[in-house]
Amino acid sequence: MAGKSKQPKLQLIPEEILQLERLRDSQTASWREAQRARILLRYHAGESVSQIARAVRMTRKSVGKWIGKALAVGARAALKDAYHRPKDPSITEDAQAWVVHLACCKPKELGYAAEVWSRSALARHVREHAVEAGYPSLNRAAKATVQRILAAQPLHPEKVKYYLERRDPEFEAKMREVLLVYQQVPLQNQNGVLAPLLITVSVDAKPGLQAIANTAPDLPPVPGRHTSLGRDHEYKRLGTCSILAALDLHSGHVTGRVERRHRSREFIALLKDLDDYYPVGCTIRLILDNHSAHISKETQSYLATRPNRFKYVLTPKHGSWLNIVETLFGKMTRTFLRNIRVQSWEELRDRILKGIAEINADPVVHRWKKFEALAAD
Numbered sequence: 001m002a003g004k005s006k007q008p009k010l011q012l013i014p015e016e017i018l019q020l021e022r023l024r025d026s027q028t029a030s031w032r033e034a035q036r037a038r039i040l041l042r043y044h045a046g047e048s049v050s051q052i053a054r055a056v057r058m059t060r061k062s063v064g065k066w067i068g069k070a071l072a073v074g075a076r077a078a079l080k081d082a083y084h085r086p087k088d089p090s091i092t093e094d095a096q097a098w099v100v101h102l103a104c105c106k107p108k109e110l111g112y113a114a115e116v117w118s119r120s121a122l123a124r125h126v127r128e129h130a131v132e133a134g135y136p137s138l139n140r141a142a143k144a145t146v147q148r149i150l151a152a153q154p155l156h157p158e159k160v161k162y163y164l165e166r167r168d169p170e171f172e173a174k175m176r177e178v179l180l181v182y183q184q185v186p187l188q189n190q191n192g193v194l195a196p197l198l199i200t201v202s203v204d205a206k207p208g209l210q211a212i213a214n215t216a217p218d219l220p221p222v223p224g225r226h227t228s229l230g231r232d233h234e235y236k237r238l239g240t241c242s243i244l245a246a247l248d249l250h251s252g253h254v255t256g257r258v259e260r261r262h263r264s265r266e267f268i269a270l271l272k273d274l275d276d277y278y279p280v281g282c283t284i285r286l287i288l289d290n291h292s293a294h295i296s297k298e299t300q301s302y303l304a305t306r307p308n309r310f311k312y313v314l315t316p317k318h319g320s321w322l323n324i325v326e327t328l329f330g331k332m333t334r335t336f337l338r339n340i341r342v343q344s345w346e347e348l349r350d351r352i353l354k355g356i357a358e359i360n361a362d363p364v365v366h367r368w369k370k371f372e373a374l375a376a377d
Helices: 014-025 031-044 049-056 060-073 093-103 119-133 143-151 171-191 264-277 297-304 325-334 345-361 372-376
Strands: 198-214 235-248 254-259 283-288 310-314
Touching (some): 031 049, 093 119, 171 310, 198 264, 198 325, 198 345, 235 345, 254 345, 264 297, 325 345
Antiparallel strands (some): 198 235
8 A cells, every 4th residue: 555645735826726727728838837737736636646647657756856846946936947057158258259249340341242241141251260260169150159149239230220420510509590490480470470570481392203104094993892093013204303392380381393403593483482472571581401502602692682581590411300391291292192193294293283282271380399409408
């Protein structure tokens, strides 16, 4: 007759029992954890070690090991293997640092044609030059080994993240000037002046807009058959145009022109349109970038004929994102310019001008809301 076990009973709270049952019945958990959950549940139910060993087809020693661990540290901790390292890592920290150094270099600097590393190319270079560099432990490094070394940093030498370098030494001062103008405009609007003496207009151009024609007619949607518009993949280019736009920051009105080119003469034509639109006697303050057409001799000569009529507020170089008229161009791109097809360049011009007229029929005042740069100073 078998003797009674001297081991104490395993005490489990209802939450632990529920967790073990879920793990026992799981189809996605690791097999060893599910097996250990079955052992602990059977022991908690009162079965002996021998009975459990026969049921789960394990040795009594293995069953007793996991029961003893559960009694010592708890059921949840007993499900996991204790961390152990059978031997010291063969890839030293110096070897890993060498791999990281290689990842921070461009392949072309080491004689390759590529501009950025792929994981396979980096691993191959590591294997070929590891012994020469004094790291023989890496002479058989696989791509996964290099991946683990880079993931510990982390590093992604295969990716390129773009940034915008500030090339204007007066960037901060010019940005402050533009932001101060954006703060002044709402104050003017709150005062309710019907004919302000200073009108702020944001000016820029959207160049390179293509006039594209279909080579086959579009197919309209058909209920129950085709849920969207059908369009042939082939198309014909008919040239490009530039949209010159001036956004009134007080009323949301847009003064626009569509030209084939963006030169001084086209910009002067826009200035003449602004001169005709706004009342005589007020100053038109223009927020614009440093495009050559804006500061050319031809433009300066025209401005000299209209003294005190226009005032420039220039955005910093590489700071055209400070010009709020870019939000207007974004709105055009999302609305009437989206997927546009025309049969001639003139049709494109007319439809753009019609889209601007639709905006003016229900104008929206554009406001700048980010002034943290001013508060930082």
